[in-house]
Amino acid sequence: MLMGAAGGAAHGRRCQGCGTxxxxxxxxxxxxxxxxxxxxxxxTPPAQLRNEFFDTDEFRAAFESQHIGKVLKAYRNHPRHVxxxxxxxxxxxxxxxxxxxxxxxxxxxxxxxxxxxxxxxxYARILHLPQQLLWFDFPGQSxxxxxxxxxxxxxxxxxxxxxxxxxxxxxxxxxxxxxxINTSTIDALNITVEQLCCDYPHADAGxxxxxxKGWLDKMTELLANxxxxxxxxxxxxNAGMLALLVGCLEYDLGDVRAADATRxxxxxxxxxxxxxxxxxxxxxxxxxxxxxSGRYRAVIPAAEAGTLAAPSESVAVQLYGQQAKAYAxxxxxxxxxxxxxxxxxxxxxxxxxxxxxxxxxxDPDKWDFYAMDTYRIVGEDQLAQRNAEEVVxxxxxxxxELVSPMRYAEAQLTLAVIAARRGDVEEANALGIRALQHGxxxxxxxxxxxxxxxxxxxxxxxxxxxxxxxxxxxxxxxS
Numbered sequence: 322m323l324m325g326a327a328g329g330a331a332h333g334r335r336c337q338g339c340g341t342x343x344x345x346x347x348x349x350x351x352x353x354x355x356x357x358x359x360x361x362x363x364x365t366p367p368a369q370l371r372n373e374f375f376d377t378d379e380f381r382a383a384f385e386s387q388h389i390g391k392v393l394k395a396y397r398n399h400p401r402h403v404x405x406x407x408x409x410x411x412x413x414x415x416x417x418x419x420x421x422x423x424x425x426x427x428x429x430x431x432x433x434x435x436x437x438x439x440x441x442x443x444y445a446r447i448l449h450l451p452q453q454l455l456w457f458d459f460p461g462q463s464x465x466x467x468x469x470x471x472x473x474x475x476x477x478x479x480x481x482x483x484x485x486x487x488x489x490x491x492x493x494x495x496x497x498x499x500x501x502i503n504t505s506t507i508d509a510l511n512i513t514v515e516q517l518c519c520d521y522p523h524a525d526a527g528x529x530x531x532x533x534k535g536w537l538d539k540m541t542e543l544l545a546n547x548x549x550x551x552x553x554x555x556x557x558x559n560a561g562m563l564a565l566l567v568g569c570l571e572y573d574l575g576d577v578r579a580a581d582a583t584r585x586x587x588x589x590x591x592x593x594x595x596x597x598x599x600x601x602x603x604x605x606x607x608x609x610x611x612x613x614s615g616r617y618r619a620v621i622p623a624a625e626a627g628t629l630a631a632p633s634e635s636v637a638v639q640l641y642g643q644q645a646k647a648y649a650x651x652x653x654x655x656x657x658x659x660x661x662x663x664x665x666x667x668x669x670x671x672x673x674x675x676x677x678x679x680x681x682x683x684d685p686d687k688w689d690f691y692a693m694d695t696y697r698i699v700g701e702d703q704l705a706q707r708n709a710e711e712v713v714x715x716x717x718x719x720x721x722e723l724v725s726p727m728r729y730a731e732a733q734l735t736l737a738v739i740a741a742r743r744g745d746v747e748e749a750n751a752l753g754i755r756a757l758q759h760g761x762x763x764x765x766x767x768x769x770x771x772x773x774x775x776x777x778x779x780x781x782x783x784x785x786x787x788x789x790x791x792x793x794x795x796x797x798x799x800s
């Protein structure tokens with residue numbers, strides 16, 4: 322090992338990632354650590370790429386040809402990938418992202434155009450291809466009405482309902498009041514509830530809570546009416562999802578007692594309807610409540626109960642993430658690694674969600690957000706910074722709109738912690754203030770991470786980061 326290092330120094334070869342001297346027997350352009358980090362970056366496709374990424378002659382020709390294989394080839398050979406990784410993405414890697422073999426990717430690229438609409442939609446979702454460039458539409462969306470980063474704004478709900486069910490919100494309300502429940506009504510309720518869950522990351526918490534409570538009351542009234550067993554189960558599932566949403570919003574707003582009561586309501590609804598996902602998310606909320614309250618040991622049994630109730634559901638991935646966060650804060654490195662491995666493994670086996678912005682699904686972006694928190698706690702600052710910068714990038718749409726303000730804020734706080742650790746107090750102060758100034762907040766989560774910034778700044782004296790502390794104390798007083 323020592324001879325290798327000396328040989329590397331003599332030859333003057335350094336890692337193109339971090340500048341470390343490469344061993345003589347390392348013929349690659351990166352050291353082992355940077356190679357592992359690069360491999361991690363390639364675990365999932367990048368999300369919410371800016372419009373400029375697709376503004377190339379190769380992409381324009383590929384989209385105009387209406388041939389998904391040519392789009393895939395343009396994606397693989399994009400100059401950005403060559404710059405980042407030293408070469409184009411290979412077919413095997415792209416195949417892993419799409420759930421295909423290398424041979425199947427080759428056939429797509431060189432064969433006749435794929436005509437199956439669902440398959441085309443699936444590839445477009447995974448690679449985050451812009452809707453306006455495609456030659457096909459997604460359900461409830463149109464290339465003629467572009468969305469911001471795939472998100473439908475709250476006032477777009479009527480458009481979604483009309484496109485998918487032929488009725489608007491007013492007609493749906495009238496049907497619910499009259500207990501006029503049929504397949505179309507159930508479909509409209511499903512769309513309405515899902516849209517509310519998709520609004521969670523960016524909508525005003527108070528306004529959204531009021532709307533969700535109103536719909537929850539209507540669902541409860543419906544359950545008391547004479548409807549079929551199948552309709553009862555569908556309405557109960559929607560009520561359970563609404564209860565989960567309301568509970569999360571109540572907790573964000575600081576009403577801990579109400580949040581836990583609503584969480585328990587969701588748990589009972591999930592058990593009654595036989596929906597493991599609702600039961601799992603109710604356990605996940607308890608794990609989250611315990612984590613942000615500093616009861617780290619209590620996170621573990623809550624998370625384990627959730628994974629037992631919903632072992633193959635999306636929520637189980639997040640439950641492993643909550644375990645990793647708790648173990649990291651208890652200094653249990655081996656358990657952190659195990660939890661992250663379990664979560665990552667399960668994430669790779671479940672289908673990519675149709676609407677990743679739904680608060681009650683987990684996609685690779687959300688998992689990177691969870692990993693960011695864990696890396697920060699265990700002191701893996703390079704990994705934490707890489708994930709935080711990626712979370713910041715993905716939190717802003719190609720049009721410059723902030724679409725995930727809560728994730729953005731926690732990523733900025735992570736960068737503030739790292740800046741403080743390297744002695745850049747001014748940068749930590751500025752990043753911390755920027756994170757706390759956004760309107761949409763989950764106060765318990767925000768205060769937990771902001772407290773870590775404050776603790777890091779404490780090492781430089783009571784006056785270090787004074788402006789950040791002032792803003793933080795204001796939020797604490799309001800909580």
